[in-house]
Amino acid sequence: MPPTTLHTEVNGDAALVARAQSGDPNAFEELIGRYERKVFRLARNITNNEHDAEDVLQETFLKAYSHLDGFQGNSKFYTWLVRIAVNEALMKLRKRKSDKTVSMDEGIDTGEETMVREIAVWDDDPEQRYSQEELKAILQDAVQNLRPAFRTVFVLRDIEELSTEETARLLDLSIPAVKSRLLRARLQLRERLTRLFKRKGDDVFAYM
Amino acid sequence: MSLLTCKDFLHALNEYLDETQDAELRQEVEKHVNECPNCWVVFDTTRKTLKVFKGMEPQVIPPEVHGRLMERLQKKMAQRQKPAP
Numbered sequence: 068m069p070p071t072t073l074h075t076e077v078n079g080d081a082a083l084v085a086r087a088q089s090g091d092p093n094a095f096e097e098l099i100g101r102y103e104r105k106v107f108r109l110a111r112n113i114t115n116n117e118h119d120a121e122d123v124l125q126e127t128f129l130k131a132y133s134h135l136d137g138f139q140g141n142s143k144f145y146t147w148l149v150r151i152a153v154n155e156a157l158m159k160l161r162k163r164k165s166d167k168t169v170s171m172d173e174g175i176d177t178g179e180e181t182m183v184r185e186i187a188v189w190d191d192d193p194e195q196r197y198s199q200e201e202l203k204a205i206l207q208d209a210v211q212n213l214r215p216a217f218r219t220v221f222v223l224r225d226i227e228e229l230s231t232e233e234t235a236r237l238l239d240l241s242i243p244a245v246k247s248r249l250l251r252a253r254l255q256l257r258e259r260l261t262r263l264f265k266r267k268g269d270d271v272f273a274y275m
Numbered sequence: 276m277s278l279l280t281c282k283d284f285l286h287a288l289n290e291y292l293d294e295t296q297d298a299e300l301r302q303e304v305e306k307h308v309n310e311c312p313n314c315w316v317v318f319d320t321t322r323k324t325l326k327v328f329k330g331m332e333p334q335v336i337p338p339e340v341h342g343r344l345m346e347r348l349q350k351k352m353a354q355r356q357k358p359a360p
């Protein structure tokens with residue numbers, strides 16, 4: 068048997084989608100098994116709320132199931148699924164607009180914060196100090212502390228690895244806005260992780 | 276001498292991390308961090324920040340969350356398979 072390549076991975080999806088489209092329920096369940104963890108993570112990262120995340124997870128797969136016939140196969144199945152999930156998650160986020168922490172765009176594309184305060188080198192392999200579960204909790208906590216406007220961009224670009232153009236389209240932002248929010252999100256996360264991961268006694272403060 | 280100021284460097288860093296194909300910009304970033312120790316630290320720790328995030332596998336979904344998803348889906352599937360009246 069030839070070694071598994073990315074190519075056959077994607078074909079694996081295409082074959083499953085085709086089987087699901089022709090009414091095989093096991094095929095759709097297998098697609099859920101492949102992607103539910105990623106969809107749930109995306110939903111949790113964007114909504115910042117477990118309950119909303121579960122709703123998003125359900126709505127995403129139910130919508131995908133109802134619209135499966137409309138899936139053309141000219142994009143990857145997962146990309147198609149992510150688009151549905153992002154739209155569902157953003158709807159949830161906007162519904163919580165009354166919540167002050169959820170402002171999506173208020174005054175964030177103006178002003179020149181450099182956002183660099185902690186200058187310290189990290190320990191070698193600081194991740195090794197933590198268990199996998201602890202590390203996941205640290206990273207999730209760091210993302211959830213970003214403002215929604217930065218968080219959504221970071222999640223789509225750096226966790227889901229969507230393109231700048233796709234992110235701009237999904238969030239209805241200009242490309243420069245995506246880039247500037249991404250930079251600030253990255254730098255804020257860098258600050259936070261540096262506080263945990265820095266080598267002791269290595270602080271340098273004054274900068275810029 | 277690097278042509279970038281430390282502030283320019285931050286913006287260029289973003290493009291650099293996105294693997295811009297602009298060779299000149301990549302060179303400028305590398306030049307700047309070789310000359311500026313503080314920016315080297317920012318460069319290195321930002322790169323590592325992204326690396327830890329990208330290396331993270333999604334958490335296992337709680338079984339009850341998976342269970343409720345499958346329950347709703349099975350209802351939907353049953354509806355779909357019902358013959359038209």
Ligand SMILES: [Zn+2]
Pocket residue numbers: 280281284307311313314
């Ligand atoms: Zn510098």
